[in-house]
Amino acid sequence: MAAYKHSAVLLxxxxxxxxxxxxxxxxxxxxxxxxxxPESHARKSDAISPREDxxxxxxxxxxAGSVQEDxxxxxxxxxxxxxxxxxxxxxxxxxxxxxQEELVIRPLSSGDIYSSFxxxxxxxxxxxxxxxxxxxxxxxxxxxxxVITKFSVRELHVSFTQGxxxxxxxxxxxxSAPPGAELWVWFQDTVTDVDGAWKELTNVLSGIFCASLNxxxxxxxxxxSASFKPLGVGNVTNQKxxxxxxxxxxxxxTENLTPWKKLLPCGSKTGLAVLLxxxxxxxxxxxxxxxxxxxxxxxxECKSTSWELRQTLxxxxxxxxxxxxxxxxSLFKMFSxxxxxxxxxxxxxxxxxxxxDNSQGALFELSPSTPSLSQAVVLGDRRTYSVYDLVxxxxxxxxxxxxxxxxxxxxxxADALRPxxxxxxxxxxxxxxxxxIHTLIYNNHPYRAFPVLLLDTVPWYLRLYIHTLSxxxxxxxxxxxxxHYQPSKDRLRxxxxxxxxxLPPNSVTEVTVQFERALxxxxxxxxxxxxxxxxxHSMGVSILYSILGSWSSVAMDTNVCVSVxxxxxxxxxxxxxxxEPLLVNLPTPDFSMPYNVICLTCTVVAVGYGSLYNxxxxxxxxxxxxxxxxxxxxxxxxxxxxVPLL
Amino acid sequence: xxxYNNGVFRKQKYALDANCYPHDCLELIRTxxxxxxxxxxxxxxxxxxxxTILSCVAKSTCGLNNAVISLFILCTMKGSALLSAIFLALAxxxxxxxxxxxxxxxLFLLQRLNIPVxxxxxxxxxxxxxxxxxxxxxxxTIVCLSFFLLSSWDFIPSVYxxxxxxxxxxxxxxxxxxxxxxxxEQFRLFFICVFQVNIFFYTIPxxxxxxxxxxxxxxxxxxIISIFKSYPTVGDIALYMAFLPVWSHLYRFLRNIFLVSxxxxxxxxxxxxxxxLWIYAGSANSNFxxxxxxxxxxxxxxxxxxxxxxxxxxxxxxMHGLYLKRKDGSEASLVxx
Numbered sequence: 001m002a003a004y005k006h007s008a009v010l011l012x013x014x015x016x017x018x019x020x021x022x023x024x025x026x027x028x029x030x031x032x033x034x035x036x037x038p039e040s041h042a043r044k045s046d047a048i049s050p051r052e053d054x055x056x057x058x059x060x061x062x063x064a065g066s067v068q069e070d071x072x073x074x075x076x077x078x079x080x081x082x083x084x085x086x087x088x089x090x091x092x093x094x095x096x097x098x099x100q101e102e103l104v105i106r107p108l109s110s111g112d113i114y115s116s117f118x119x120x121x122x123x124x125x126x127x128x129x130x131x132x133x134x135x136x137x138x139x140x141x142x143x144x145x146x147v148i149t150k151f152s153v154r155e156l157h158v159s160f161t162q163g164x165x166x167x168x169x170x171x172x173x174x175x176s177a178p179p180g181a182e183l184w185v186w187f188q189d190t191v192t193d194v195d196g197a198w199k200e201l202t203n204v205l206s207g208i209f210c211a212s213l214n215x216x217x218x219x220x221x222x223x224x225s226a227s228f229k230p231l232g233v234g235n236v237t238n239q240k241x242x243x244x245x246x247x248x249x250x251x252x253x254t255e256n257l258t259p260w261k262k263l264l265p266c267g268s269k270t271g272l273a274v275l276l277x278x279x280x281x282x283x284x285x286x287x288x289x290x291x292x293x294x295x296x297x298x299x300x301e302c303k304s305t306s307w308e309l310r311q312t313l314x315x316x317x318x319x320x321x322x323x324x325x326x327x328x329x330s331l332f333k334m335f336s337x338x339x340x341x342x343x344x345x346x347x348x349x350x351x352x353x354x355x356x357d358n359s360q361g362a363l364f365e366l367s368p369s370t371p372s373l374s375q376a377v378v379l380g381d382r383r384t385y386s387v388y389d390l391v392x393x394x395x396x397x398x399x400x401x402x403x404x405x406x407x408x409x410x411x412x413x414a415d416a417l418r419p420x421x422x423x424x425x426x427x428x429x430x431x432x433x434x435x436x437i438h439t440l441i442y443n444n445h446p447y448r449a450f451p452v453l454l455l456d457t458v459p460w461y462l463r464l465y466i467h468t469l470s471x472x473x474x475x476x477x478x479x480x481x482x483x484h485y486q487p488s489k490d491r492l493r494x495x496x497x498x499x500x501x502x503l504p505p506n507s508v509t510e511v512t513v514q515f516e517r518a519l520x521x522x523x524x525x526x527x528x529x530x531x532x533x534x535x536x537h538s539m540g541v542s543i544l545y546s547i548l549g550s551w552s553s554v555a556m557d558t559n560v561c562v563s564v565x566x567x568x569x570x571x572x573x574x575x576x577x578x579x580e581p582l583l584v585n586l587p588t589p590d591f592s593m594p595y596n597v598i599c600l601t602c603t604v605v606a607v608g609y610g611s612l613y614n615x616x617x618x619x620x621x622x623x624x625x626x627x628x629x630x631x632x633x634x635x636x637x638x639x640x641x642x643v644p645l646l
Numbered sequence: 647x648x649x650y651n652n653g654v655f656r657k658q659k660y661a662l663d664a665n666c667y668p669h670d671c672l673e674l675i676r677t678x679x680x681x682x683x684x685x686x687x688x689x690x691x692x693x694x695x696x697x698t699i700l701s702c703v704a705k706s707t708c709g710l711n712n713a714v715i716s717l718f719i720l721c722t723m724k725g726s727a728l729l730s731a732i733f734l735a736l737a738x739x740x741x742x743x744x745x746x747x748x749x750x751x752x753l754f755l756l757q758r759l760n761i762p763v764x765x766x767x768x769x770x771x772x773x774x775x776x777x778x779x780x781x782x783x784x785x786x787t788i789v790c791l792s793f794f795l796l797s798s799w800d801f802i803p804s805v806y807x808x809x810x811x812x813x814x815x816x817x818x819x820x821x822x823x824x825x826x827x828x829x830x831e832q833f834r835l836f837f838i839c840v841f842q843v844n845i846f847f848y849t850i851p852x853x854x855x856x857x858x859x860x861x862x863x864x865x866x867x868x869x870i871i872s873i874f875k876s877y878p879t880v881g882d883i884a885l886y887m888a889f890l891p892v893w894s895h896l897y898r899f900l901r902n903i904f905l906v907s908x909x910x911x912x913x914x915x916x917x918x919x920x921x922x923l924w925i926y927a928g929s930a931n932s933n934f935x936x937x938x939x940x941x942x943x944x945x946x947x948x949x950x951x952x953x954x955x956x957x958x959x960x961x962x963x964x965m966h967g968l969y970l971k972r973k974d975g976s977e978a979s980l981v982x983x
Contacts, residue, residue, distance in 0.1 A: 431926040490813050519815045522828050587817075587925060589932045594828040597936070598837075601825040604940050604947070605844060608873070611951035616851045618982035620962040622970055 096306075097123035097139045098347045099265050101272045104385070105329075106354040107364070107406060110169045111319035112285065113329045117272060117312065119264055124298055124306035128152070128188065139345060140309060141263040143208050144293060148307070151201045154241070155186040155232050158205060158213075159290035160260075162252040162282070163316075164580055167419045172379050175312055177288040178537045178578040181211055181250035186230050187241040198243045210255045216245040219460060220536070222496045225484045227455040227541050232294030233305055246457065248534040248581035252287060254278040260289050263311060264343075271343025272351075272390075275335035276313065286316040327364075327408035338403040342390035352385040353404060364408045368397060380420070380544060380573050420445050420544050421452065421503075425537070425579035432517055432587040435462075439511040439538050439579060443503035448545055451481075452577075454511065455539040456497040460488035461518040461586060462535065464495050468514040471499070474507050490518075517586050525588060535582040543572050671968040674960060676895050684891055692888035696914075701881035708881025711740055715747075715885065719864060722751045725758050727777055735784035739792075741809055743871045746846055749853040750867055752777055754860035763857050810842055812876050817935060819917065820878040821943055824936045845874045862957055865889045869950040873943060883946070890953075899956035902948055909945035913938050 099121045106114045123140045127149050137145055147153065159177040167173075183202065191197050198221065206213035225239050257278050261268045268276055281287055290312045295305040317334050319325060332338050342349035352374070357363050372387040388395050388402065396402050422442040429435035441452060458464055466485060471478045482500035486493075503509050526533070627635070627646070635645045656678065667675065692698055692712075701708045718733035730751055737744035752774060753763065761769050792801055808814070815827045822841060829837060848870055856863040865886060872882035897903075916938050923930035959980065970980065 432928075433925045519817060519823070519827055521815065521826070521831075523831060587932065589824065589827045593933065594830060597824055597828040600940060601821050604821060604943050605841075605874075607944060608947040608951070609844075611947065612848060612852075612954070614982060615951060615954050615958060616855050620959060620980045621983045623981045 095138065096125065097121060099139045099343070099345050100348045101343060101346050102348075102350050102352065103272050103275075104174070104352045104354070105404070105406075107329065108170045108316070111323070111327055112170065112316050113323075113334065113406075114170065114173075114314070114316045115334060116174050116314045117276070119273070119311040121265065121309040122296070122306055123309075124304070126305075127307065128190075139265040140307070144263065144291070144309065147201065147204055147208070148293065151197045151204075152188040152191045153185055153201070153293070154188050154234060154295065155230055156183075156293040157185070157231075157290070158183045158209070159288060160209070160211060160250065160252040160256050161286075161288040163284070163286035163288075165286055165288075165316075165578070167422045167577070170316065172419050172575065173314060174378070175290065175314065176576050176578055177290060177314070178246060178248070178539070179581055180246060180248035180534075180536075181213060181252075182244075182246045183213060183216065184228060184242065184244040186228075186234075187243075189238065189241065191241065194241055194243065202245070208259060210259050211250060211252075213247070213250075215247055218493055219491065220247065220457070220494060221245040222457050222486075222494060224455055224496065224498060226482065226498055226500070227453050227539065230294070231292075232308070233297055233302065234295065244457075246536040248536050252289070253282060257281065257289065260291070260311065260313075263291070263309075265345045266343035270341050271346060271349060272339070273343070274339060275331065275337050277336055280322070280334065280336050281313075281315055283322055284315050285318040285321075286314065288312075288314045327411070328406065330405040331403045338401045339390065340396065340401050341393075346391070349390040351388040351390065351402075351404065353388075353406070354383055355386050356383045361409075363410065364406045367405045367407075368402070370395075379575070418444050421540065421542055421575055421577050423538065423540050423577045423579040425582060427535075427582050427584055428512075429514075432585060434514060434516050435584065436512055436514045437462075437464075437535075437582070441501070441503060441509045441511070441540055441577075443505060443507055443509070445505050445545070447505050449503055449505050450542055450544060451500055451502050452540045452542045453482075454497075454499045454501060455541070456495070457536045458488070458495040458497070458515070459533070459535060460490055460492070460494050461520060461533065462495075462515040462584060463488075463518060464497075465514045465516070466497075469497075469511070470513075471501060471509065471511050473504050473509040478502070478504075478509060517584070519587050519589065522589050522591055522594065525586075525591070529588045529591070530585070532583040532585045535584055537581045538579040540577040540579075542575055542577070544575050545572055667964050668967040671963050674895070674964060674968060680895070684894075687891035687894075688888050691891055692884060695884045695887060697880035697884040697887070701879060701884065706879060706881055708879050711737065712881060712885045714740065715744060715868065718744075718747070718751070722754050722864075723861075725755065727755050728780055730755070731777060731780035732784045735781055735788060738785060739788045741875070742806055743845055743875050746849045746867050746871065747864060748778075748781060749849055750860045750863040753853065753857055753863065757858070757860060809876055810838070812838060812841075814877075817921075817932070817939075818877055819880065819939060819942060820873075820875070821939065822876050824932065824939070841874070841876070845871060859957070859961075862893070865892075866950065866954060869946075873946050873950070886950075893953055893957065896953060896956035896960060899959045900952050901955065902952050906945050906949045906952060909941060910949070913942035913945060917942070 099119070102118045104116045108114055121139050125134055127134055127145065134145060134149065148156070159182045161177040161179050164179050165173050165176060183205070185198065185201060187194055187197060199217070202213045202216040222244055223239060223242060224244055228242055228244065230237055257276065261273055261276055264273050266273060268274060292310040292312070294308055296308045298304050298306045317323060319327065322334065323329065353366060355366065358366070366386060370386050370388050372389070374385050374387050376383060376385065388404065390402070420443070422444065424440045426438055427435050428438055437458070439454070439456070441454070443450070471480055478501060480499040480501050484496070484498040486496040488495045501509060631646050638645050663675070714733055714737045718730055718737055721729035721733055734744060734747060734751060737747070755777065756763055756770065756773060759773065761767070761773055764770060793799060812822055812826055815823045817823050825837070826834065849867065852863055852866055856866070869886040872878055872886050875882070920930060920934040920938055924932055924935050962980065
């Protein structure tokens with residue numbers, strides 16, 4: 001009997017081993033990334049750096065010949081080929097994704113320096129083709145691809161910012177971002193439960209970026225009606241598929257930078273991402289990292305779409321804290337690294353240094369100098385850039401390392417271009433009961449008026465008195481042409497106020513609204529309640545006219561453009577302006593007293609209950625004083641004796 | 647001629663009433679002469695009450711609530727069951743708590759129609775049903791009118807759900823706000839139920855005890871509502887304080903009136919001071935204001951229970967004589983046992 005058991009066990013083990021071997025011998029065909037096309041293409045190029053990220057990539061797979069073995073299961077896992085290529089019988093396909101990286105360095109008039117990285121991955125694929133699952137990721141990060149597929153996302157924009165962009169001192173940024181975390185998502189029309197998808201999406205993103213985006217819930221999510229339009233291609237814009245949330249309290253640190261860097265194809269090993277070292281990046285006045293995913297046109301005819309992932313990182317280094325008060329900036333001083341090579345997977349890798357104010361080297365000296373210059377109209381202003389092309393190995397010189405150095409010759413700085421649109425916000429009033437929110441919007445254009453769409457999200461615990469809303473420009477009432485207001489519901493949703501205002505030229509428009517502060521339950525306060533509560537920023541969206549005058553171009557769809565600069569010179573440009581977030585104090589209960597309060601209040605209720613109970617259940621009687629103990633004992637004895645009582 | 651007849655009739659009635667009672671407590675019985683100025687005093691107590699003026703300055707709708715309740719009391723006194731039911735329905739529609747005024751009104755109307763309050767008598771049940779139908783019918787009509795005005799039932803959780811579940815914790819003069827601001831989450835529902843039941847809970851025992859005195863019962867109910875409701879205001883306090891001149895004859899039996907009036911006066915003046923210190927000056931915290939809230943409510947409870955004690959004591963004296971003697975002939979004291 002025991003022998004049978006043992007033999008059965010042995011048989012099972014043998015069977016398990018055999019099946020394991022057979023399974024292991026087949027390469028993981030469904031999971032594996034290696035495709036015949038890109039692999040062989042990559043092998044033909046000089047340097048291969050396998051992408052080290054968390055997606056399932058096998059190190060070096062079997063040679064190209066062996067993939068012909070099992071064509072049936074292979075083709076299930078990979079994308080369908082272009083019929084023309086299939087007909088041509090070629091197994092090798094051109095890669096349908098490309099990656100570009102750029103860095104723009106712009107010295108600011110206050111002595112600070114602004115560096116803007118943009119990493120752009122474009123992939124000609126369709127995540128939503130029915131019946132086929134995208135499984136082979138090369139340059140596009142798999143985690144984001146899965147997010148897009150699972151939640152049927154059409155566009156995703158998330159940004160993490162530390163610091164506030166000082167428009168008046170630094171000019172307009174390439175891509176503005178508010179302090180804290182901001183997330184807005186357009187879902188596809190096929191999504192039935194947008195709120196459920198939003199909730200899951202925020203939690204998944206919070207895991208991907210190691211940020212506490214899971215604090216986004218219905219109390220800080222809004223559905224703006226007019227402030228957002230999809231930035232990618234798309235025909236239907238039904239606002240019910242849009243969700244916008246902001247977390248002004250969110251802090252950005254190395255924990256958020258590391259997963260962001262991991263999404264890049266080359267990681268932080270080669271290319272421009274080598275410069276992204278957190279000890280220098282977070283020692284800055286402004287740091288903003290963002291991820292933007294949107295569908296774009298593949299070419300100018302726009303017959304099919306491809307997906308674009310743009311990762312941007314903007315950082316402003318302060319003259320005094322990072323620059324040691326010397327007006328001399330270099331890559332090594334800013335990032336404590338120099339560049340050694342471009343990312344091999346990148347089709348273009350460029351550095352642009354803004355030399356507009358430096359004609360003939362009058363203001364600062366740029367070394368190593370480069371002959372190539374390019375001009376572009378950025379944010380309505382024509383700027384000149386010196387271009388360093390890192391794909392060309394000559395850019396690195398003899399030492400195989402590139403350290404761009406800007407040394408100022410003179411102490412004076414160029415005049416800064418005054419920003420056309422600028423916003424400020426503050427809380428007025430005193431005490432913990434009421435207050436007033438003032439939003440100021442400056443229009444600095446000398447003669448043009450333009451409309452601005454203002455979006456305000458105020459949490460529910462500031463009870464806005466919308467009847468006190470007033471908009472004044474130049475001390476006169478300025479009636480908004482469009483107002484959309486959604487009142488808040490306690491503990492459910494915030495206030496949403498959108499207004500279309502016409503800003504007169506060269507003026508300040510002031511929007512004021514009074515509010516009352518609510519007392520919250522003691523569990524709803526943050527651990528540091530006397531710090532205050534953050535109220536999100538106000539956002540102004542506008543299309544501005546360029547100072548350069550009107551240009552005759554047709555407004556092109558800038559989706560096709562590859563670089564951070566728009567490809568066609570336009571007379572108008574889109575700008576988004578953020579104001580500061582607010583910090584508001586709320587009245588607090590005493591947090592040490594829950595038990596005491598319960599006891600005291602219940603005591604008062606019991607006093608009421610007790611006195612009424614007494615009066616209800618007892619009746620008046622004449623008070624006979626009870627005899628003393630001695631008399632009572634004497635009475636007992638007397639009763640026993642049968643003698644009259646005392 | 648008719649006036650003369652009325653006067654004679656009243657005097658006879660008075661003499662008949664007087665004969666029911668022991669002779670030494672005639673001084674307890676009120677004459678119409680004494681009661682002549684009571685309506686004026688009630689009006690003065692309400693209109694010149696600083697609390698009423700405060701609620702007017704604050705532009706509160708409390709005045710409308712008070713008006714409807716007063717109209718309801720008026721119609722009940724006049725004996726019109728339909729109008730009293732309609733006004734009671736209106737008052738209940740505004741805030742749920744005037745529902746507890748249904749039994750006193752019923753008792754008064756029964757007393758007026760000389761129907762004894764006895765569960766066996768069919769006429770009692772008949773009138774109760776009539777009154778209940780009138781009240782519920784008017785309430786349903788008003789609620790349905792609101793539904794047609796709004797085209798949805800959303801107002802029911804917004805209005806009545808709000809009153810019953812106390813989501814807003816803005817400080818007021820009541821007991822609820824700080825209690826629920828500091829409540830442990832798992833007990834919140836339990837204590838909300840306890841506090842809401844606390845208001846409706848005194849109706850039956852009070853009605854049983856005071857079934858021959860429905861007017862005092864109305865006063866007690868209004869006072870209990872004003873003290874224990876979820877969002878009390880000083881306008882509600884002004885309403886029941888306006889009734890105090892009606893019971894001015896109970897003055898000799900009140901035990902704590904000096905203490906109570908001092909407490910109420912002191913708390914009324916301290917409320918704005920401590921509020922300012924907490925919210926504007928920042929040198930006090932919420933406990934200061936909360937303490938005054940507690941004291942104010944204790945004062946109100948003592949006032950109401952003191953008047954109740956005095957009323958019951960007067961009734962006892964009317965039954966058993968004013969000067970009571972013990973068995974051995976010495977002067978007796980009266981206690982509740």
